[in-house]
Amino acid sequence: MPEGQSQQDPKLQVEAARKAFEQEFERFAGFAEDSGTLRVLDLSSAEAQQRALADLRTRHLGKKSALAASKKMVGRVPADERAAFGQIVQQNDAEITGKIEHVEQILKSHLESARSEREAIDVTLPGRRPRRGHLHPITVVRERIEDIFVSLGYAIEDGREIETDFYNFDALNIPDNHPARAAQDTFYTADGFALRSQTSTVQIHAMQRRGAPLRMIAPGRVFRRDTPDPTHNPMFFQVEGLCVDRGISMAHLKGTVAEFLRRMFGAQTVTRFRPSYFPFTEPSAEFDFSCFKCGGAGCRICKNSGWIELGGSGMVHPNVLRGAGVDPEEFSGFAFGLGIDRMVALMYGLDDIRLLFENDIRFLEQFD
Ligand code: 2NL
Numbered sequence: 001m002p003e004g005q006s007q008q009d010p011k012l013q014v015e016a017a018r019k020a021f022e023q024e025f026e027r028f029a030g031f032a033e034d035s036g037t038l039r040v041l042d043l044s045s046a047e048a049q050q051r052a053l054a055d056l057r058t059r060h061l062g063k064k065s066a067l068a069a070s071k072k073m074v075g076r077v078p079a080d081e082r083a084a085f086g087q088i089v090q091q092n093d094a095e096i097t098g099k100i101e102h103v104e105q106i107l108k109s110h111l112e113s114a115r116s117e118r119e120a121i122d123v124t125l126p127g128r129r130p131r132r133g134h135l136h137p138i139t140v141v142r143e144r145i146e147d148i149f150v151s152l153g154y155a156i157e158d159g160r161e162i163e164t165d166f167y168n169f170d171a172l173n174i175p176d177n178h179p180a181r182a183a184q185d186t187f188y189t190a191d192g193f194a195l196r197s198q199t200s201t202v203q204i205h206a207m208q209r210r211g212a213p214l215r216m217i218a219p220g221r222v223f224r225r226d227t228p229d230p231t232h233n234p235m236f237f238q239v240e241g242l243c244v245d246r247g248i249s250m251a252h253l254k255g256t257v258a259e260f261l262r263r264m265f266g267a268q269t270v271t272r273f274r275p276s277y278f279p280f281t282e283p284s285a286e287f288d289f290s291c292f293k294c295g296g297a298g299c300r301i302c303k304n305s306g307w308i309e310l311g312g313s314g315m316v317h318p319n320v321l322r323g324a325g326v327d328p329e330e331f332s333g334f335a336f337g338l339g340i341d342r343m344v345a346l347m348y349g350l351d352d353i354r355l356l357f358e359n360d361i362r363f364l365e366q367f368d
Helices: 003-008 010-033 043-061 066-076 079-119 137-151 200-210 250-265 318-323 340-348 353-357 361-367
Strands: 214-223 235-245 271-278 281-290 307-316 332-339
Touching: 010 043, 010 066, 010 079, 043 066, 043 079, 066 079, 137 214, 137 235, 137 250, 137 340, 137 361, 200 214, 200 235, 200 318, 200 332, 235 250, 235 340, 250 271, 250 281, 250 307, 250 332, 271 307, 281 332, 307 318, 307 340, 332 340, 340 353
Parallel strands: none
Antiparallel strands: 214 235, 235 332, 271 281, 281 307, 307 332
């Protein structure tokens, strides 16, 4: 039989279309036979298979399919062959449709269960706890200091970190030629403001605003142009205290500092004052407290002295009171200052104060 004729033979054409379908359908046959192939199929691959199957349906059952063409041929075959041919075409149609629909159904129910599985919530599973942060050790210690002074009747005051020379130096009776004023020691902005080098600035503002009597502490960030090393950082935290009233004496200063340190480090804590000098206080004294670790016997923390040096203090200089609008004939006061970070380093046994400012989570997480 010549080739051209075989191509036009309707039976052979139906047969060829049928073969083409079988070949393409092969990849879906596994779904129909056992659901094991399906079970390993994730949602998005199953969806892709579903789309591929829809394409295959269009190609083999659609208007432009070989099957549709063979249906049109039924009327054109010789009358005596028509019934038989028609049956072949119909059978083909039924089988192809049946196979496709079978796999469509299987894919559809697989997708339905995969989707509901994805959306299912196992309410018996333990919940995921949100990661909870914690306070920085400097904040923990600052808040303890604040609580102690609030209980003693002190107010907590805050203020700006950038100040004029007046508040940072002049009002504190610091002479014009004092080395602390030099650009070597203090950070200045391009337009001549200073980054406060102690929180006394806040206390001057408070005295001006509130007048005497006054009891307050000023915790906060201060800045000094130090080269960073294990005991220095150009930005650190300080708390200063101020008590101004009629008849305030050095005894009030000693009693207050001693009580603060007993509440901070325990009732057995002993405080000691050593004469010192500050331009803003007269007389002035530095204070030490008995080592909280060894109780005074001597250890690594107190470098075998039994004492830990903590801060400076004194009776507020009359020039400072006067400069802030408080009459030194009527009022007197004491003031003190200490470094919070230094205290934190002591309490937690840190050998390098800079650890507190590096924001290294591996370090900070230890204070939870
Ligand atoms: C130190 C020394 C000190 C003050 C701070 C002060 C504040 C006013 C008036 C007078 Cl408004 N004095 N503050 C007094 C003595 C010492 O700090 O070693 N700080 C870490």
